[in-house]
Amino acid sequence: MVEWTDAERKAIIGLWGKIDVGEIGPQALSRLLIVYPWGQRYFKAFGDLSTNAAIMGNPKVAQHGKTVMGGLENAVKNLDNIKQTYAKLSAMHSEKLHVDPDNFRVLAECISLCVAAKFGPSVFTAEFGPSVFTAEVQEAWQKFLSVVVSALGRQYH
Amino acid sequence: MLSKKEKDLIKEIWERLTPVAAEIGADALLRMFASYPGTKTYFSHLDISPNSSHLLSHGKKIVLAIAEGAQDISQLTVTLAPLQTLHAYQLRVDPRNFKLLSHSMLVSLACYLGDEFTPVAHAAMDKYLSAFAAVLAEKYR
Numbered sequence: 001m002v003e004w005t006d007a008e009r010k011a012i013i014g015l016w017g018k019i020d021v022g023e024i025g026p027q028a029l030s031r032l033l034i035v036y037p038w039g040q041r042y043f044k045a046f047g048d049l050s051t052n053a054a055i056m057g058n059p060k061v062a063q064h065g066k067t068v069m070g071g072l073e074n075a076v077k078n079l080d081n082i083k084q085t086y087a088k089l090s091a092m093h094s095e096k097l098h099v100d101p102d103n104f105r106v107l108a109e110c111i112s113l114c115v116a117a118k119f120g121p122s123v124f125t126a127e128f129g130p131s132v133f134t135a136e137v138q139e140a141w142q143k144f145l146s147v148v149v150s151a152l153g154r155q156y157h
Numbered sequence: 158m159l160s161k162k163e164k165d166l167i168k169e170i171w172e173r174l175t176p177v178a179a180e181i182g183a184d185a186l187l188r189m190f191a192s193y194p195g196t197k198t199y200f201s202h203l204d205i206s207p208n209s210s211h212l213l214s215h216g217k218k219i220v221l222a223i224a225e226g227a228q229d230i231s232q233l234t235v236t237l238a239p240l241q242t243l244h245a246y247q248l249r250v251d252p253r254n255f256k257l258l259s260h261s262m263l264v265s266l267a268c269y270l271g272d273e274f275t276p277v278a279h280a281a282m283d284k285y286l287s288a289f290a291a292v293l294a295e296k297y298r
Contacts, residue, residue: 035280052276109260113267113279120268133268135184135191142192 002147004079011140016076018132019115025069026062028111030055036106042099069111075148083151090155101153108145115141159288163281164230170278171224174269178224181265182216183208189261196254223262226289233292245296252297255290262286 004012032039033055040049046060055061071089078085093099119132133141159167174181187207190197203211226236234241244250263282267274 031276031279034276035283056276113263113274116264116267117271117274120264121271131268133264135188138188138264139191 001080002082007136008140008143009079011137012079012144013076015115015119015132015137015141016072018119019069021069021073022066024111024114024118025065025067027065027114028107029061029065029068030058031110031114032103032107033061035110036103039103039106042097042103068107072148075144075151079144082147083154086148086151087155090152093152094156101149101156104149104152105146108142108149111145112138112142159230159281159284163277163284166278166281167230167285168227170266170270170282171227174220174266175224177269178220179213179217181262181269182218182220183212184216184268185258185262185265186212186216186219188264189258192261193254193257196257199248199250199254219258223286223289227285230285230288233288234295237289237292241293241296244293252290252294255293259283259286259290 033043033049034052043049043061043064046058046064048054048058049061074085075082093101093104116133116138121131186205190200190205197205200215203209203215205212222237222240226233229236263279263286266282267279270278
C-alpha cells in the first residue's frame with residue numbers, strides 16, 4: 001500500500017486541478033516521440049511522424065496524448081488503490097499493445113517536464129507570485145506518477 | 158548523436174545560464190534531494206538546506222562545469238578529465254545517480270526557460286547531459 005502524506009495528497013490534487021489535459025497531454029506525448037524517437041515504433045498507424053513539426057501537428061498524437069493524460073484522472077480519484085484501478089489497462093498494454101513498460105517511465109518524465117515548463121517559471125521570478133511547481137510539489141507529483149507507472153507494469157508476465 | 162545545430166543551441170543556452178549558475182544549480186540539487194532522498198547520502202558533510210551557502214556554491218560548481226563542457230562538446234573527454242578522476246577515485250558517486258541529477262536539471266531548465274524549453278531544446282539537452290554523464294563515469298572501471 002502506498003503511503004501518502006497529507007501534504008502529498010494536497011500537492012497532487014492541487015496540481016491536477018490546474019493541469020489542462022488537452023494541453024499537457026499532447027505536449028508530453030509529442031515530446032516522447034521527439035526526444036525518444038524509438039517510441040514511434042508503437043504509433044505506425046498514426047500517419048506522418050517524420051519531422052518534429054509533423055509530430056507536433058499530428059491530430060492522432062494530440063488525441064492520444066489527451067486520452068493518456070485523461071487516464072490519470074482515475075489515479076487521482078483513487079490514490080489509495082492505483083494498482084487495482086490500472087489492472088485492466090496494464091494487462092492490455094502487455095498482452096494487446098506489447099508496449100515496453102520502460103516507456104511509461106519515460107512518458108512520466110516528459111509529463112513532469114511539460115508541467116514544469118508550464119508551472120515552474122515563477123520559481124525564479126518573484127513577480128509571478130509563489131511558484132506552483134516547487135521541489136516539494138515535484139516530489140509528490142513524481143511519486144504519484146511512479147506509482148501509476150508501476151501499476152501499469154504490474155500485470156506484465 | 159548531436160547535430161551541429163543542437164551543439165550550437167546547447168552552447169547558447171548554457172552561456173545564458175552562466176550568470177545564474179548558483180540559482181539553477183541549487184534548484185536542481187534541491188529538487189533531486191526532494192525527489193530522490195538517497196542522493197542526500199553523498200552530502201552528509203554539507204548543509205544542503207534551501208538557500209544555504211553550501212547548496213549555492215555546490216550548485217554553481219556543477220552548472221559551471223556543465224557550461225564549460227558545452228563550449229566544445231567534441232572535447233568533452235579532455236575537458237572533463239580532472240572531474241572524471243575526482244568522481245572515480247574520490248567521490249565514488251554511483252553513476253546511476255547522474256541520471257537523477259540530469260532529470261532534476263532538466264526540470265530546473267524547464268522552470269527557468271518556460272516556453273523556450275521547446276521539444277528541440279529538450280531533446281538536445283537530454284542528449285548532452287547523457288553524454289556528459291557517460292564521460293564522467295568513464296574512469297570508474
